[in-house]
Amino acid sequence: MKTTELLQTGLEIDERWQIANASYDAPRRQFDVRITETTGRGGWFSQPKSATSASERHVWRHVNLGTRRCYVHLSVTPGQLPADQPWSGERNMPFTHALSRQIATLLVHGVKLQAICSLLDISLTDLWKLKYNLESGKTRLASMPAASPSPEPNTEVARIAGGGGVPDTADPVWAKLLDGSINIDIRFLNLKLLLTKLREQMRVIDDNEVRMLKVCEIQRYFEQNKLRLKHELLQLASAG
């Protein structure tokens, strides 16, 4: 198998697309993979033909190849941006769908932003852009195909976050608290402000996975402050 074919397989690029060019910049520790549309296949011995009319160009940061950064450069016919490819991304967003999903999984597991930046070698500005767009309902994880199957987020998070008198993230009480179906008397200013912010965000987020991020955020607050939140936790217990 040629190197390009290996890369094509590794990046899960199907036959509708092709790698026009791939390079590695050693000082920057960075792969750049240029992908174009395949306009069709010729006879038995011919190679796929590249689209010559492509004019819309995008660059996204993709999942790292080992410890090296990987950027995908896509040239595509205007209006034909693929929504179903893990190596592709959304317009004006910094990351491919696959990397966005990887980041979301870390967020769900309570990994702090700075740690995510260190782990994945990404910039905080780009991470904020993704987070802001997810939280304001401008982008959705549901539309992002994963590079490889990932565990059901609810199950995984519930296993990690459970215990200690605070309902785990799979408990429906959190969703009810965040969508306003239940209201509790709160004694702490920061919880009042946090809950209000999360409720505002939940109103515009229709993606279940992103909503789960918000559940994790409020659950993490309760977990961190559980010794002081008996009054609030008792109300959650009776409401659940």
Add this chain to the structure above:
Amino acid sequence: MAIEEGLMGIVEAAELIRSGKYLSIAGDERVLKQLPTGNWIGGTIPYFMADQGGVVTREQVYVNEIGTFSESPLIRFYGLETLPKLCRNAPENGYSLVIVPGFSDVHSSFARNAPNYDEMYMKPLIGWVAGTHLDDLGKVTPKVVHGQTGQFSDQMAVVMDVPLPKEKYAHIDIVNLFTQGQGDDITFNDTGFSASDCLINGKPANFSEYLTSKGIDTRLPLVADYSGAMVNVSIKDNVSAEKHVDFYAPVFPGTTYRIAAPVGDYIAAFQAALPPMNTTLAFSCNCILNYLYCELDGKRTGKVKGPITFGEIGYQLLNQTLVYLTIEG
């Protein structure tokens, strides 16, 4: 050992600084410039709530000693680029005391964006907005001071991160005498310190025209209910000729505001709303608008003392609100 707090002269304040204590100091710029370097942060303001009641002085400073434990507090400046890291850099257990120069870009940025900072609401954040004597508005800029270097800034916020031992925790709360009145629901489409278009009970309207036509007393703030916490946005000016209204804090889309219900006797209402008498306040500040509108000059607000500020910070920017910090546990 008793914690030092109160209005004092330059000599007394300088003595405290030289003793190595960690301090938060509020005062007129000319007085702050006479203080030596040391473990302190400062902000400009000549209005205070002191033992004798509300007072304005350009000769004295208000000093709050910051209680310290085994780990020393950390003092640093934050500019526009670094401000979003404010909460992330805060101690895992402790609190941060921030002073922001009024009318600066960091003031505006903090007001708009603080609710979305990483770790916001997870770590206690209290503070205030530095100002000037009202006679000096537009002539001098409000400033903050990094006491360890002696540097003054009208463009950066200064922060003291105060770590606490694991058995203690910082609790921040507010006293806001204003509640939502019985009037219309008001919403805005955009975040901003100024607004023209709004929705009144869901119907498009011009907010300036609305205030004028209803004859609303603009000393009353807009009030939003944040899950039980009443959060004010004070009205700075109804520029009716240009049909827009300026605010002292931004309004946010998706938040429902109402004009506040009037407060009859401010002092009596304040006394009733104060934290219990046995509570020891580690820090507190109140709003210049409360000082002006409620005519607090010479009047006491219980045992609550501290600078009278151009904005209060209880996690996010607040208006016409008393903010206080207690160390519990």
